[in-house]
Amino acid sequence: MTEPFNALQLAQDQIVDLEKQLLKRKLRVNKSACDVHANVDDRELKAFCSNDYLGLANHPELINALAEGGKKYGVGSGASHLISGHSLAHELLETKLASFQELHIPKARALFFSTGYLANLTAVTGLVKLAPRGCASIYAARLNHASLIDGVRLAGAQNDAAISLFDHTQLDSLTEALKEDTKLLKIIVTDGVFSMDGDLAPVQELLHIAQQYDALLIVDDAHGFGVLGKQGHGILEQADIQSDRIIYIGTLGKAAGVGGAFICAQDSFIEWLIQKGRPYIYSTAAPPALAHTLSKSLEIIASEEGNKRRAHLNQLIKIWQDEMSFSIWEKVASCTPIQPIIIGSNANALLAAKLLDEAGYWIPAIRPPTVPLGSARLRITFSANHSMDDVRELIRTLKSIEQKTLEKTVA
Numbered sequence: 217m218t219e220p221f222n223a224l225q226l227a228q229d230q231i232v233d234l235e236k237q238l239l240k241r242k243l244r245v246n247k248s249a250c251d252v253h254a255n256v257d258d259r260e261l262k263a264f265c266s267n268d269y270l271g272l273a274n275h276p277e278l279i280n281a282l283a284e285g286g287k288k289y290g291v292g293s294g295a296s297h298l299i300s301g302h303s304l305a306h307e308l309l310e311t312k313l314a315s316f317q318e319l320h321i322p323k324a325r326a327l328f329f330s331t332g333y334l335a336n337l338t339a340v341t342g343l344v345k346l347a348p349r350g351c352a353s354i355y356a357a358r359l360n361h362a363s364l365i366d367g368v369r370l371a372g373a374q375n376d377a378a379i380s381l382f383d384h385t386q387l388d389s390l391t392e393a394l395k396e397d398t399k400l401l402k403i404i405v406t407d408g409v410f411s412m413d414g415d416l417a418p419v420q421e422l423l424h425i426a427q428q429y430d431a432l433l434i435v436d437d438a439h440g441f442g443v444l445g446k447q448g449h450g451i452l453e454q455a456d457i458q459s460d461r462i463i464y465i466g467t468l469g470k471a472a473g474v475g476g477a478f479i480c481a482q483d484s485f486i487e488w489l490i491q492k493g494r495p496y497i498y499s500t501a502a503p504p505a506l507a508h509t510l511s512k513s514l515e516i517i518a519s520e521e522g523n524k525r526r527a528h529l530n531q532l533i534k535i536w537q538d539e540m541s542f543s544i545w546e547k548v549a550s551c552t553p554i555q556p557i558i559i560g561s562n563a564n565a566l567l568a569a570k571l572l573d574e575a576g577y578w579i580p581a582i583r584p585p586t587v588p589l590g591s592a593r594l595r596i597t598f599s600a601n602h603s604m605d606d607v608r609e610l611i612r613t614l615k616s617i618e619q620k621t622l623e624k625t626v627a
């Protein structure tokens with residue numbers, strides 16, 4: 217028997233506390249491939265919660281490409297990129313990724329990562345090192361993704377960078393702060409699509425501000441890449457902007473359906489990150505077979521099939537925005553596949569998720585700290601593999617569940 221020592225006691229107490237606050241999260245096991253139908257805990261559920269927006273995660277051509285990549289390159293990369301892990305599959309993928317942004321970033325070059333979390337840490341901590349200690353400031357959107365927040369905090373700690381937050385719907389304070397800022401290097405950091413609300417960053421205005429005050433602009437387009445823009449190139453295509461001060465980050469485990477991420481920027485910034493980006497340098501390269509699969513995924517995104525999938529997805533979003541309405545829950549005006557319903561308390565959000573589960577849906581409640589306190593929600597996401605009837609049926613179910621929760625309301 218282990219004696220209950222201090223750390224163990226703390227862990228157990230903290231978990232009990234989380235449970236009491238209705239903040240304990242639970243893993244659920246999905247026995248089926250990622251798609252709109254899931255087998256969770258041995259029940260068939262209709263899933264409206266993955267970020268597989270184009271429905272590519274279980275695409276037969278990508279499954280074949282993964283097998284082909286494995287045969288050609290093996291399953292592991294064996295080392296970090298700078299030692300010996302940079303395979304032809306990575307190189308070809310990076311060239312393709314850069315070509316997607318070449319109209320928006322002059323001399324665009326891309327760098328592939330095994331996750332978006334790693335790409336974000338690398339971008340922020342690496343770029344801040346362009347200036348000596350204490351000579352950089354970072355302006356971060358308040359609702360940025362956790363990985364950007366952590367990148368900013370780490371950059372602050374490692375390089376003594378000044379950090380301030382701004383509200384992306386109200387840019388006056390950002391402009392005011394930049395006006396007074398005399399630091400050598402200024403970096404603005406924002407999500408492209410805000411991941412828990414589905415709204416877009418005002419990238420045109422942010423670029424304008426960056427130009428006016430000589431700042432870099434980092435845009436994390438995790439939810440826009442593959443989805444936004446006519447060709448699916450992302451938010452820069454949709455906003456029709458071009459600048460060599462944009463550092464674009466896309467992730468490849470969402471619309472691209474596989475996994476990984478990339479930073480795309482003017483060649484010199486990428487060269488700098490290869491030299492100084494610690495999470496890039498000190499991490500084993502992702503399996504080349506994944507890079508090979510991703511090249512195929514980019515082909516689909518750029519093809520007629522990709523266009524059709526985006527068009528269908530946009531139809532689903534339109535049906536939702538036109539036909540969904542609540543009496544007390546709050547719908548958000550979002551033009552992306554992320555369609556949150558703001559419920560408020562953790563208890564009511566959990567109750568709604570439970571009723572949805574009983575009705576055959578997989579839509580988890582999203583609670584703080586992922587979202588601000590008092591704004592617990594259902595985060596509904598659409599995939600091109602959903603049908604229009606799927607969305608209409610979901611709308612009917614949600615309306616009836618809202619009524620049920622009103623009757624059962626928990627304080």
Ligand SMILES: *Cc1c(COP(=O)(O)O)cnc(C)c1O
Pocket residue numbers: 330331332333334336361363364407411436438439467468469476477
């Ligand atoms: C998912 C996500 C990430 C992290 O990407 P992973 O590849 O899942 O690590 C980064 N930024 C945003 C906005 C995201 O939604």
